[in-house]
Amino acid sequence: MGRNVVSLTILIMSTLLITACQDTKDTNEEPQGQYEDDKMIGLVREVDTENSVISVDISRWEKRDRGNVTTDEGYAISAELTDETTLQYEDTTEASLHDIKEGQKVLINPPKGDGFKGVAGEFILLDMTYEEKYRGLLSHIEDTLNIVVMYEEGETPPPQMDEQLMEKIEQETVMTWRPYQKDYVVDYKEELNIEKFPVILVFNSEELVFKTTKVEKLYEFF
Structure with a gap:
């Protein structure tokens, strides 16, 4: 398995000051x-x-x-x-x-x-700007794709869409999970034509390059 970076997107700031580590x-x-x-x-x-x-x-x-x-x-x-x-x-x-x-x-x-x-x-x-609206979805690492698992708020992604999703992907990628927020400044469901959740979205540094609700299709893409 290639080197994969897994990061969890935190959408709500719970404290006024988060101490820096480095x-x-x-x-x-x-x-x-x-x-x-x-x-x-x-x-x-x-x-x-x-x-x-x-x-x-x-x-x-x-x-x-x-x-x-x-x-x-x-x-x-x-x-x-x-x-x-x-x-x-x-x-x-x-x-x-x-x-x-x-x-x-x-x-x-x-x-x-x-x-x-x-x-x-x-x-x-x-x-x-487009980049500001999609900052949480676009990849911020050069030549590295960002895999985003988006799911209904209040629910959790199925087991096959957690960290084990990366096990069969050889390419270096970044992976994030985030709930779909109806009251967010961007309605991603509408703009990305998402028909149902959970959905797997793949972004490069500029745009959406792949979308699927099936893990097998994601593996075929890579």
Whole structure:
């Protein structure tokens, strides 16, 4: 069996700070230069519609001055939206609390350290590129395919789709598992024409290259 890297995709940040174990460098990360001190940009992690509070991962913004070499810790804030908050899309179209989806890229003003005290004055839903929308599915390792097992939220993949799926694949690959989230910023079921779950998706660094619900078909592909 070839060298296979197995990683579990964690979709929800459970703590505000995750202690770093070591320095890492990822050449496929977004350039830190796009993050500015006065523009706090992050990704929505959780939407509490009852209390109008949005949890936002601002790790990349927090580490904007560190260059390409960053540590593994993550940073998040909770931003409350009030009647005084300007809530809109990047093109200035008015948005509502129910328009905010997990994974959405957002801009929050004022930024942390410049008057932010837990309440957002502006909460802007930013346009996202294809790469940003599919970051969790695309392969981030050169010349290595990413095998994604996507399943219904609340369920678990069958045994034949767990780690043993890799046993008959000689090619070096990366494998992840993630539940299908109806409220995610991208409806992968619709965009990828998925008819039923669980499904096996194979991505290179740019696009989906193979899709099947049968393990045997995956082995034939490789």
